[in-house]
Amino acid sequence: EDKVVQSPLSLVVHEGDTVTLNCSYEVTNFRSLLWYKQEKKAPTFLFMLTSSGIEKKSGRLSSILDKKELFSILNITATQTGDSAIYLCAVEVSGGSNYKLTFGKGTLLTVNP
Amino acid sequence: EPEVTQTPSHQVTQMGQEVILRCVPISNHLYFYWYRQILGQKVEFLVSFYNNEISEKSEIFDDQFSVERPDGSNFTLKIRSTKLEDSAMYFCASSRTFWGQGRGYTFGSGTRLTVV
Numbered sequence: 426e427d428k429v430v431q432s433p434l435s436l437v438v439h440e441g442d443t444v445t446l447n448c449s450y451e452v453t454n455f456r457s458l459l460w461y462k463q464e465k466k467a468p469t470f471l472f473m474l475t476s477s478g479i480e481k482k483s484g485r486l487s488s489i490l491d492k493k494e495l496f497s498i499l500n501i502t503a504t505q506t507g508d509s510a511i512y513l514c515a516v517e518v519s520g521g522s523n524y525k526l527t528f529g530k531g532t533l534l535t536v537n538p
Numbered sequence: 539e540p541e542v543t544q545t546p547s548h549q550v551t552q553m554g555q556e557v558i559l560r561c562v563p564i565s566n567h568l569y570f571y572w573y574r575q576i577l578g579q580k581v582e583f584l585v586s587f588y589n590n591e592i593s594e595k596s597e598i599f600d601d602q603f604s605v606e607r608p609d610g611s612n613f614t615l616k617i618r619s620t621k622l623e624d625s626a627m628y629f630c631a632s633s634r635t636f637w638g639q640g641r642g643y644t645f646g647s648g649t650r651l652t653v654v
Contacts (some may be wrong), residue, residue, distance in 0.1 A: 459642045466647040473642045513581065521595040526643065528581040
């Protein structure tokens with residue numbers, strides 16, 4: 426059975442701190458790993474990673490994938506209260522002619538002023 | 539930025555009733571999905587849909603569930619004879635290709651289904 430494990434499950438920090446969120450996976454037919462931010466409802470896309478060792482950056486957020494060790498990290502520097510959300514890691518796996526996402530439980534990040 | 543639209547945002551139904559959850563995917567997307575998230579649990583894949591037929595479905599997606607694209611824009615999930623354990627947030631998603639190219643899969647805001 427495909428498995429995606431995120432850690433920590435929750436994290437409380439102060440504004441300005443740097444955080445690292447972890448995602449490890451054990452799946453068959455890996456294609457990519459995606460990070461989403463879930464605030465009120467809809468998961469919103471952050472990154473898609475397909476190759477090892479290539480860091481993707483968007484402002485204060487960055488992410489990298491290690492396909493040998495089967496994990497990814499999401500870094501957020503200089504955190505702000507608006508970063509408070511659930512961060513979801515999902516692995517895209519192939520099911521024959523189709524792909525689907527297998528999600529982790531998410532990391533609840535709370536950034537206090 | 540294009541959005542996936544879901545209606546209603548919240549639906550309360552009595553056990554045993556049928557519900558239809560509606561989604562309008564992004565207009566140039568060809569692949570459509572339903573996921574659900576039971577409170578406090580992971581987001582789980584239900585079904586994928588392409589070219590007016592189901593591409594893949596999970597074990598959760600049994601005969602109680604069906605999907606349809608009735609008019610070329612809407613994509614619906616029907617749940618017959620709802621059970622208490624069907625209470626969850628149901629997310630619709632779409633993608634341009636059968637893999638999540640570029641920006642991956644776009645999710646709607648979800649429908650919170652409460653079965654009482």
